[in-house]
Amino acid sequence: MSLLEQHSFIKGIIPFDSLKKSVIERIAQALDIEYFKKDELLIERDKEAQYLYFIIKGAVLEKNGDEVVSLYADNEFFDPITLVEKRAKHDFICSNETICYLLPKDIFLQVMYENRELESYFFQSIAQKLGANINRNSNSELVNFMVARVKDAYLEEAAIVHEQKSIYECVAMMKEQKLGALLVRCEDDEYAIVTDTDFREKVILQRLDFDTAIGQIATRGLRYVNENEFLFNAQLQMTKYGIKRLIVKDKSGEIKGILSQISLVSFFASHTYALSNEIERARTIAELQKPGKNFVRIVKALYAKGVKVRYISKLLSELNKKLFQKVFDLIAPKGLGESSCLVVMGSEGRGEQIMRTDQDNALIIADDCPVEMRLIEAFTQRFTRILLDFGYPECPGNIMLSNPYWRKNVKTYKHELQEYMDRGDEQSMMYLAIFFDATAVAGKEELLIELKRHTFKTAKTFPQFYSRFAKVALSFETPLGFFNDFIVDKNEHKNELDIKKGGIFPIVHGIRSLSLEYGISPTNSVDRIKELNNKTIIDKEMAGELIEAFNFFLTMRLKSRLEKMEQGIDTDNYINPGNLSKLEKDMLKDSFKVVNGFKKFLNYHYKLNYV
Amino acid sequence: MFEALKRYRNRKKLTDERYSYLFEPYEGDEYVCFDCETTGLNPKVDDIISIGAVRIKGNRILSSQKFERFIKPRTRLQAESIKIHHIRECDLEDAKEMDTVLEEFLEFIGNRPLVGYYLEFDVAMINKYLRYKLGITLPNRQIEVSAIYHDQKIGLIPQSNVDLRFDSIMKDLRLPIMGKHDAINDALMTAMIFLKLKNR
Known part of the structure; x- marks a missing residue:
């Protein structure tokens, strides 16, 4: 007779639950219990293991060097692959105090070979795991790029000069130190940048005196990035602001170097980069088809590698935005880009969708838009249809710019927003929520900013509104x-x-x-x-x-x-x-x-x- | 000093020299954790219903070589204890005579140190039969887990009352409760308490 406790423990664990009572009994009888301290090594890489471990309580990490491959918790077991192959692929280490049942190797193997279901379960899962590994590896190039941080890339040295230094001295210094760019410290302690392009365009072509102070030709409005930021976030920033260099700072705010697009590109060979370039380069709608369909694959690959979903969605929404922007640029009637703003709303606007979601979009038209309404309407219909072709389903609530309700001029929107707050019914609250998450994708962003500012201001005049909205x-x-x-x-x-x-x-x-x-x-x-x-x-x-x-x-x-x-x-x-x-x-x-x-x-x- | 004297006297009372190994000093790294279920709480009048014991080697509890025996009762089971152990008279059909069980038990524990929770009671129960059979009491070293627990706790919070109830200790040490209370499960859980305390 065995311990009831062990028996029911084993019976509760897939795939052992399908075994006959007598077989479970045999396993239960063979179990010992062992106590392990935190950080104790249970199975060592490249060695054989003597037991199959079932965790009664605790947690065990499967590690490949420093990388955590898997985590085992209460009522889980490890590691059949090690026992079958007589060699451990990874280390198994207690991440906490752990109590395990130990099933001797021989009994496990005997039971497994005698019970077909068990054998096929384990071999299948082994094969699956191996398969998953191979898949993962084929994406590793992309993935390494995705999880790399700014400090992993090659950073150019940031040499800082005073703004009063002459252009001539600066160029001499750049040549001597082989620099591609210089940081210029201005009077107000702000920094500006000078690159070869500035010398070419602002000095030579303008026939500027070489003794002019460097401050005069330096470009202000630098963008900074933390050295621990993900490299692809840096890439996003560059694409977003259309700049070629980011200034890298460390935690304490000290300048560590300059990240140039060139060093980023040397890191690339990456799908996302290629994808975003492909979108950029496309000249017809047909050319956009291919990159548009690759998005889901990227999500899967990134998820498999354990990249945080938040970063995946951020990346995806940047790609989506790019795609929408490109479609807009390709088919919008002349003049519309300067007098309207295309926005995406809802989860798309928040940058939180992971799979491709419904089209939630709208068009804000400037009050003085010169484009004929007839043309705008035709454009919006076409826009919605193209996105549908690309695999973005229509919004079930018809919140799309092809619907005249979501294609209005600024004045009407303002009035409408005020109405929502005044009415305070469910529908109005929903529309307001959707609109409040809007992000500009193409056209004049100022129009959206104006409407948002209006929303903040108007909300203050309806005292009951905040709580009604929050409820x-x-x-x-x-x-x-x-x-x-x-x-x-x-x-x-x-x-x-x-x-x-x-x-x-x-x-x-x-x-x-x-x-x-x-x-x-x-x-x-x-x-x-x-x-x-x-x-x-x-x-x-x-x-x-x-x-x-x-x-x-x-x-x-x-x-x-x-x-x-x-x-x-x-x-x-x-x-x-x-x-x-x-x-x-x-x-x-x-x-x-x-x-x-x-x-x-x-x-x-x-x-x-x-x- | 007195311990040695008591031990010496105890040894002299041994009536069967085949059991002299019980008095050998223990050299190995094993312990035995054991627990008895009884008909009541008075060693003088009550009887053992079952004994559960496991060996501990290093940090491993050798539950695959456990000791679990049910004993034929001489008196009828009290309704009160049936409620606690869930051992009914009909559950004791494959039970053995106390004499046989005791021999097997001594063989299982040998001269290893004994570990238990309120071990004094369990040892007193065993001694009752042992005195009758061999003239001696259990000479093994005895380790009381509640005492170790108490000392460790009081070290942390002096002048406090330490809750020494079994389930409270289990909970405080974050150990998993192994199903119902019977001799072997209690022995197992006590063994876990011991290992956890030993490793602190």
Whole structure:
């Protein structure tokens, strides 16, 4: 007779659960229990292992050098591959005190070979793991680029000169030190930059005296980047502002060097870079087709490597924006670019969509736009159709510029925004929320900025408005029960929960409400949280927790969507907590608790009990 | 000093020289953790229903070589203890005579140090039978986990009351509860407490 406890433990673990009672009994009887201290090495790389380890309590990391390959938590086991291949690929180290059941190797192998289901399960998962590894490696070039940081790239030395130095002296210095650019310190302690182009265009072509002070030809308005920033964020900045150099600073604000586009490019050979270039270079709609269809592949590759979902979405939204901008430039009637602004709204506007989402866009037309309305209408219809071709589904709520309601001049928008706040009904709140997340993609950004400024100003004149708007964040219950269990759907989405309603939406909308109240202009939720923290509206702890929870929700949603896509199921916002590992379940619970805490904060801040 | 004297007297009482190994000084790195389930809480009148024991070697609990025996009761089981152990009379059908179990138990523990929770009681229960059988009491070194726990706790917070209840200790040390309370599970959990405390 064996211990009941061990028996039921093994029975609760896939794939052992499918074994016959007598076989489980045999396993249960052979188990020893061992206690391991933190940082203890259980299986050493390139060595054989003697046991299959089942974690009763604790956590074990599978590591390849410094890189964590996998994490095992309570009720999980490792590592069948090591036992079958008689050699460990990685180190297995306790990340915490851990208590394990040890199943001797021989018994595990015997049981496995005697039970077909078990054998096929393990071999399949081994093959899958190997397959996944190969796939991962083929993308590694791209991925290395994605996770590289600014300081990993080659930085040019930043030589600093005073603005009164003569052009001649500066050029001599650049030649001697083989510099491509010089930083010029100005009287007001600001920095400016001088490059070869400046000498060519501002000195030689203008026949400027070589003894002129260098300050006169230096370009101001430098962009800075932290040395720990991801390289692709630096690339985004360069593309966004159309500049070739970024000044790199360290944490304390000291200048460390100059990141040039050339050193970035030498890092590239990367898909994203190529992709964004391809979009840039396209001269017809047909040429845009190919890069447009590559987006999903990139998402998958980045996710597989463990790049934070927040960065994936940021990158994707920059690519999307580029694509929209290009389409706009290619087909907009003459003159429209100077007298209108194309905006994307909703999650697209916040830069938080991960898979391609619905088209949520609008056109803001200047009051004095000279282009004929007939032409504009034809353009918007075509725009929507082309995006549909590229795989961006139409917005079910018809929030698209092809709908005249989302294609208005500034004056009408202003009036409409005021109406929303005045009416305060559900529909108005929703429209306002969607619009408030708008980001300019093409055309005159000033038009959007003007409307936003108007929104901030008008909102102040409706005292009831803030709380009415914020209350929407409490529309859905957090799916966490009194006993800290998940509340799952019982009908159509059996055993699943809606992670958008339960977690993502309350954070996004609550943060949006606060941003509207305090005149915060970024649209990305995480950026907004940081800004709110800077203004001390929410404290550092809450800001950190909200960001963690929010990122975790997004990660879970992406994971579930990728899985559903693989199985050919329609992707939605539902996830099944039953499919999560113990650790993920715990993290999900913690994240929902953060949501509950935030809801309480909103309740208090807006006195929502009285609304 | 007195310990040595007591030990010497105890040794002299041994009636069966085959068991002299119990008095050899222990050299190895193993311990035995054990627990008894009884018909009640008075060693004088109550009986052992079952004994559970596991060996501990280094940081490993050798649960695959566990010792678990049920003993034929001489008296009827009290309703109170049935409620605690869930051992009904009908569960004791494949039980053995105490005499046999005791021999097997001594063989299992040898001269290894004993580890337990309120070990005094369990040892007293065993001694009751042992005195009758061999004339001696268990000579093994005894390690009380609640005492180690108490000393470690009181070191942290002097003058405090340390909660020494079994479940409280388990909870405080963040150890997993292994199902229901029976002799072998309690021995296992006590072994975990011991390892955790030993490694602090």
